[in-house]
Amino acid sequence: MSLLEIIIKIDSRGRLKIPAEIQEKFHLTPDSEVVLIAGEGEIRIRKREVKYSFQEIFGKPLKFDRSKVLAMDVANLEEDFSDL
């Protein structure tokens, strides 16, 4: 995705109007939530889109095979070194 840079002004009440083009591109509709992340020298705006609740993700945990784990795959040996 190409970067888009648009200069907008904050109005007297401290509000920013997100240009229609960006609203359309990011499917921002009334009541859409965005997150403002204020870092060093910049403010990022990210659309808040929660598709999965923690219950959906962690409520159906994965089951691993103990015998496979104990006979660890040698192909992953190099990666395993990073945890020593």
Place this chain on the structure above:
Amino acid sequence: MMVKRAVIDTNILVYAMLEDHPAYHDCYNFLLEAETNFTLYSSVETLFEIYRILRVFYQLDPRAAIEKVVQLESSSILFLETQSKSVRDILESIQQKLIHANDGRLLAIARETASEAIITDDRHFGKVIQELNLKWVTPIQDSTRMEMDAWEQMNLPPKGLPRILASIFNYLQQIAPEVARKFHSDTRNFTSLPEIL
């Protein structure tokens, strides 16, 4: 609305994904509460780290691991990219505090987001967090931690040299079973390097 902010580490998320892990219930229950009480942040790298642990340590099917990681990316946790301005701070904290690269990123994210706490079960990282006047939170109860130690001994290959030697043994078994048997004996059941004659 202002809510409490916290940064979450890989280990808690991994434990909450594994059905048989002793810390599963502690982490899962904690996350259910945290979802409504906190804005949680982590790094994009955490997602890759979770995938690697699920694949390498727990030998899970890649499709199942990818699916879980992708779901997590679309959860209420905000996974932030590393800002280039934070690189020096991150590298210095890694070097000075002897922490993993992603832990350095998590510290930077805690600063950037003005988070008051970092949630992790890594005890060394926990001490570093406290030294930096942040709150260290772990959802894992002491009784669970004792259970985890015994469980890891039974279910995971031992850490460090024994793990490396066991991996070499597995490799040798595939290409030269006789050499593998000698290797097993010469390393005294993977407890020491074989002596060079």
